[in-house]
Amino acid sequence: MDKENVTIYDVAREAGVSMATVSRVVNGNSNVKQATKEKVLAVIKDLDYRPNAVARGLASKKTTTVGVIIPDVTDEFFSELARGIDDVASMYHYNIILANSDESGSKELQVLENLLAKQVDGVVFMGNVIDEELRAEFRHSHAPIVLAGSVDEQNQQPSVNIDxxxxxxxxxxxxxxxxxxxxxxxxxxxxxxxxxxxxxxxxxxxxxxxxxxxxxxxxxxxxxxxxxxxxxxxxxxxxxxxxxxxxxxxxxxxxxxxxxxxxxxxxxxxxxxxxxxxxxxxxxxxxxxxxxQPMYDMGAIAMRMLTKLMNKEELDEPTVVLPYGIIERQTTK
Structure with a gap:
């Protein structure tokens, strides 16, 4: 493997863990089992993985800025997704502009137009409404756009969701x-x-x-x-x-x-x-x-997909569907 191009994906694959887990280990998050942490650190050492080297944008000293559109900053679902996005963005030393679209289609369009006018290099879109106007803006955008926890029935945009x-x-x-x-x-x-x-x-x-x-x-x-x-x-x-x-x-x-x-x-x-x-x-x-649903991972993987698109790389799978489960608590018998 070309040491220069070792990515978080490679580490995750070798260690048999999620990309989010690698991110947590790299960022010193204590929320990882000791055995898992040791396994990940061993792989990092073995592959000579350097989070900074991955951010190839750094070589040109160009600052990469990513716009993140969130329908409601106070919604726990979206804020959890945003954490995954933010962790991967900081690994790549990307700047993030967070924009709140207030759950409304017209505002989502306006927020997207504002971000693109600021010349962001890419956008992660989390919104509940994707209408024709927004779709047209996606198509004409000079910057790649990835959806996180947002559904696109026409599958025109790369996205990360559950079924x-x-x-x-x-x-x-x-x-x-x-x-x-x-x-x-x-x-x-x-x-x-x-x-x-x-x-x-x-x-x-x-x-x-x-x-x-x-x-x-x-x-x-x-x-x-x-x-x-x-x-x-x-x-x-x-x-x-x-x-x-x-x-x-x-x-x-x-x-x-x-x-x-x-x-x-x-x-x-x-x-x-x-x-x-x-x-x-x-x-x-x-x-x-x-x-x-793995909300943190949805955000992290969406951000990782965006880094690839911003580097003009092909995506292995543009539509990523992650696993879900049901956790029984006390509102069911």
């Missing part, structure tokens, strides 16, 4: 297996592709496979805020639902507290599964059962 259809399907099937026949679907705006064409699709598929009727009265769409979840709890309680799949943790926390305050006992009277396994799932009482 949201299958993950939702598995969550709903779990509620069906627990004996529920009337399951609410609670999510953000259904104009957003991730909700309508991925999560809702998985929900419908799970019901169909279980021989259950799809009932539009059990679909509740709002926005991703705690207060919205709290307010919608009354409607969910007054419906025939006995369980809910929720597309966002803050929304799920609001729903849980709204139901509890209204005298509904979770999980005895009503079960809930949420989607992102952010810290919020452990802050609530009872703690929320959730789909798990």
């Amino acid at each position: 949201y259809i299958e993950a939702t399907k598995d969550a709903v099937k779990k509620l069906v297996a627990n004996g529920h026949k009337q399951i609410a679907f609670v999510s953000g705006n259904l104009d957003q592709s991730i909700n309508k064409n991925y999560r809702l699709k998985g929900y419908k598929e799970a019901l169909a496979e279980a021989g259950l009727e799809y009932n539009e009265a059990l679909v509740f769409a709002t926005d991703y805020f705690y207060g919205s979840g709290y307010r919608i709890a009354a409607d969910v309680k007054n419906s025939i639902a006995t369980a809910a799949y929720v597309g966002d943790d803050e929304l799920a926390a609001g729903l849980l507290n709204g139901l509890t305050d209204d005298g509904v006992s979770v999980p005895n009277d009503f079960e809930i599964i949420t989607s992102n396994n952010t810290k919020l799932t452990q802050v609530t009482r009872p703690q929320l059962t959730s789909i798990t």
Whole structure:
């Protein structure tokens, strides 16, 4: 192997760990098992890996600046993704410009245009809405753009995600297996592709496979805020639902507290599964059962893909789909 070009990917592959783990070891993060750490350090020594040497932009003393568009800085899901992006960016000594797009399509377009006007060398886009205007801007951009935790139905942009259809399907099937026949679907705006064409699709598929009727009265769409979840709890309680799949943790926390305050006992009277396994799932009482996804890795890998594109390298796989799971806590029986 050409020592000059040893990358974090090579170290991860040789050590049999994720790229994010290598990043944590390199950055002295204590959150790594000792045995794993030793294995990674041995590989680093063996391959003579130097994080700085990888940043070939340094040779030309050119400062590389990356724009990161985040729909809501306060959302735990996106802030966890951003940590992965930031760690890899600092390994490469890239500057980051973080821009908040407030969950709105028009603002996302404006924020992207502003970043491109600042001559950023690349963009990591995390947003829930990719409309035609935004797509056109992606196509005309001089800088490469990678999506992290954002879905592009047309697969035109390189992206890192989990399989949201299958993950939702598995969550709903779990509620069906627990004996529920009337399951609410609670999510953000259904104009957003991730909700309508991925999560809702998985929900419908799970019901169909279980021989259950799809009932539009059990679909509740709002926005991703705690207060919205709290307010919608009354409607969910007054419906025939006995369980809910929720597309966002803050929304799920609001729903849980709204139901509890209204005298509904979770999980005895009503079960809930949420989607992102952010810290919020452990802050609530009872703690929320959730789909798990490697958010840090999603950010780290998206950033690594961007570094390759900025160096005019080919991507081995432009669409990366990472594994997910379901972690059982106390909002399911």
